[in-house]
Amino acid sequence: MSGLTYEQSGVDYQALDAFKRLCQKAAATTAAALSQHGMHEPAGVRGDSAYLLETSDSFLAHVEEGLGTKNLIADAMLRLTGRNFYRNIGIDTVATIVNDLITCGALPISVAMHAAVGDSGWFATIGGGEELALGFAEGCRMANAVWGGGETPTLQGIVEPQAVVLAGSALGIIRPKQLRITGDVRDGDAIIFLASSGVHTNGLSLCRAITGRLPGGYQTPIGDGRSFGEALLDPSIIYVRFITACQKAGLPLHYAVHLTGHGWRKLMRLAEPFVYHVTELPQSPPPIFAFLQKAGPIDSREMYATFNMGVGFAVFVSADHADRCVQIAVSSGYKAWISGRVRKDGSRKAVEIARANITFDADTLQVR
16 A cells, blocks of 8 residues: 555645745735835745734734635534534634734734635534634634634535635734744754644645545544544644743744644745754654554655644744743643754755654745
8 A cells, every 4th residue: 555645635735835936926016005004014024924014113914824624524523423523623723823823923913714615504504603603712712812703605616515615814913023023043043842732734635535544434543542533623722822921021032833734844934044953853742643644654754744743833042042932831831842953054954853864955845
């Protein structure tokens, strides 16, 4: 049985990233419109996780994000077991938005939902709409943000009648301006990892592809007392409290990364070349990852290129602030540890995962 890859499940990052770069180039031609509002676009923000607008005394941040296909697993589990997981899906949708927003140091103000259906009757399905609304509101409270509105289009012929496409946006603020996380990474910086709860919202197309290879499908036990479907639907962790706590403590963060698409390759999202040398892996990663790798089967390189592998968020800080950063994360309710160091090696850009003997070079991540 050959090993599965994310591309085989229908997700080709090369094609997706090429389109993103085309959009960035076209979008940059519109930046002059900000001047009429007394704002401007900071240099180098195109290609970052959040878009920034600079005002006289602050930065405003804007993010648009989609959930992906995780809700299809919730649909399958509802049919198979009668259990409704849409409250978790609501939290996931908020998490995937605000975790991108905070990478620049912005704290979320308002979050909006976009829920497109093929048939308006979807919202009346067994608790689906109600549980989704309750979960989205819960996620906003976790992010200390208001749920400001949204859109619920019925797109017959585009969206399947029994499905919903979930996405949303958020507005955030950085004030005072010196709280902005700018990408000031330096040789010798410490890499701090914050643990994930599981797969979060990335790689679910590959997870769904694996389901067809399992004797019990989503009800296959993964070894921790739960089924495959249950484990996949654990809600994502929202990391807003951590960024807020760092700001209140006056701890400068040199860069922050939300580990979603592209897996651990995302650690080198910053344009400037550095080598990100990881020596300490998660001590007790969620068991879903070992199960996925064996069930696929999926080789180790593909696992780290696709999934978060137990790490949902990462920050880079000066080495003398590393212990304090971990303490702030733990006191804020997160599991965190010093995972490695950043080093300058000429023009080389790479992620080195020492204990897994895996290296991702710059050409494996081209989002700008």
